Amino acid sequence: MTDTIQCADFLIIGAGMAGASCAYFLAPHGSVILLEREEQPGYHTTGRSAALYIESYGNAAIRALNRAGKPFFQNPPEGFADGPILTPRGSLTIAEASQLDALDAAHNELAATAKGLEIVEGARLLELFPALDPEKIVRGLYDPNDMDMDVHALHWGFIRGMRDRGGKLVTDADVQGLTHGSDGWKVETRAGTFASPVVINAAGAWADEIGKLAGAKPIGLVPKRRTAFTFDPPEGLDPDKLPAVVNVNEDWYVKPEAGRFLGSPADETPSMPTDAQPEDLDLAIAVDRIETATTLKVGRFHSRWAGLRSFVSDKSPVVGFEPGLDGFFWLAGQGGYGIQTSAGLGMTSAALARGAALPDEVVREGLSAADLAPDRPTLAAAEYFAG
Ligand SMILES: Cc1cc2nc3c(=O)[nH]c(=O)nc-3n(C[C@H](O)[C@H](O)[C@H](O)COP(=O)(O)OP(=O)(O)OC[C@H]3O[C@@H](n4cnc5c(N)ncnc54)[C@H](O)[C@@H]3O)c2cc1C
Known part of the structure; x- marks a missing residue:
């Protein structure tokens, strides 16, 4: 436990595929700290997938995100991974x-x-x-x-790329408290206290629990x-x-x-x-x-x-700021598609979290910020899932 508070422009909770991809695309635009409860990122759902890219799988929003991220998977930046991310499977x-x-x-x-x-x-x-x-x-x-995906190479490509751009991964950092004041968010973890104007909730199955700690309305994640x-x-x-x-x-x-x-x-x-x-x-x-x-x-x-595999009622991911809770950003509900949508969702969340417009790759596929927003009408009846 350290006494000093570590500050960043963006704090991301959860270093699975969602948090890592968002961190990667955010790192060129500001300082990023990625907080992970476990000793190793990828211990939960990210490390347990079937590693498939099925372009036609999922609802219209998911399919748009699959297509938007495919060029990144097919042609990632130099040095991102040692081998291909996608290989033909059928x-x-x-x-x-x-x-x-x-x-x-x-x-x-x-x-x-x-x-x-x-x-x-x-x-x-x-x-x-x-x-x-x-x-x-x-x-x-x-x-x-349809393709096989190299999930490990993709996940670590995002984490390494974030670090190369100055970002930081902190493991064994279970988030236990979130408070909001005039100077932004303070996040208490087992690894010390962190502060930022923007907290990104990429806690996978625990996203509604993190939301609850922050005082956000539940998205009804199951x-x-x-x-x-x-x-x-x-x-x-x-x-x-x-x-x-x-x-x-x-x-x-x-x-x-x-x-x-x-x-x-x-x-x-x-x-x-x-x-x-x-x-x-x-x-x-x-x-x-x-x-x-x-x-x-x-x-x-x-x-x-x-x-x-964590879903909200309409099975689209939830990406965007919680209305009325300054600087609290959702990146949740990736369901059974969080690996194949990771490049599309990473660039989308990184743009929206810094107040920028949706990337062209995503807009071209017909997706809008409203389709993913936490206050979209299809999530109006969301309750905290209690088993
Ligand atoms: C059997 C199976 C097959 C699948 N097959 C595919 C597939 O073929 N293709 C595909 O695209 N998707 C597939 N999926 C879905 C995909 O694996 C998920 O959508 C994706 O991994 C979700 O990533 P995530 O980062 O949201 O969640 P996670 O990987 O679970 O990451 C969330 C992280 O948040 C951390 N966290 C939680 N609470 C806290 C806290 N309080 N403090 C700090 N950290 C915290 C957790 O420790 C965890 O590491 C499959 C899933 C399963 C189970």
Whole structure:
């Protein structure tokens, strides 16, 4: 604990993907301190994702942010990362005979924007993913545009880039109190006291708790647990060249992951903000669904985990100053898209937090500040989530 107060133009709470990307884009414009409760940034949801970039995934605001950030991922500044952030993967949405209407609806929705989209059946379906059970799965929708993301390289690229521009990461800095006075915000943490005119709340599943400490109106954030695990492929099947496979109802998926498969029941169980852990029942449900639709046998889990995907009622992120609470800025509600939207949200939040206009990349995609604002009408009924 230090006695001196450390000051910055911007204090960001939470060094997951949201806080790190905002810090990166803010650092050229003022001094930034990024406060993280854990010993390592990325311990919570950021370190637990499936690492996919699915351009067509999410509502209209999410898709706009995906597209706005894609050029950054494809062509990051020199020295940002040692390798590519995006690598081609492709995805195959599959349907049983009773699910063909849902697959047609998915096709109709994507056909106008997804280049190379292909309806596949029979031999082509099995060529794309040989472990499907042809007795069960009759048709698929192949989207070659979906990518794997190097989440670690991206997250640390943002943090390193922020530091290179003079910003500072402070870990073991659990924020325990926020007070606002005539000279701005004072933030009490386990690592000492910090002060700034602007506090950015990027605390992931804990964002409404930070809001409560600051005296902000809740945004009604609901953290939802999602389970994942990895398992070995059958002998003779190399997963690395295969697409991700998702059931059209999105009630399970598998994707290649460093020589193994990653599986998930795509669960969304409401949870308090916590260090989420996988439940045996969710793991068993995923194994059953995967083994029913494919010839894969999960056998032993190589690893298993759970993370919290945090949503507000309209499933768009919440980005902007809290009305009536000078200098308190929200960057929350990234849901299941916080990695793929991170470049778009990082540049958006950094612009709005310093009072600048939305970046051209974002405006071009049809998004406005009002779509993300904490006082947008769709969040009017927000309550603090109490379990
Ligand atoms: C199984 C799973 C699969 C997913 N797959 C994908 C995917 O393929 N693609 C995709 O784009 N997204 C995916 N997501 C979602 C994505 O991981 C999240 O949207 C993203 O990581 C959210 O980042 P964040 O920075 O908001 O949250 P976090 O990473 O949780 O960061 C918030 C940080 O705030 C800190 N904090 C909280 N309270 C305090 C406090 N009081 N003081 C200081 N620090 C505090 C926490 O310690 C934490 O480090 C997936 C999520 C899960 C769980």
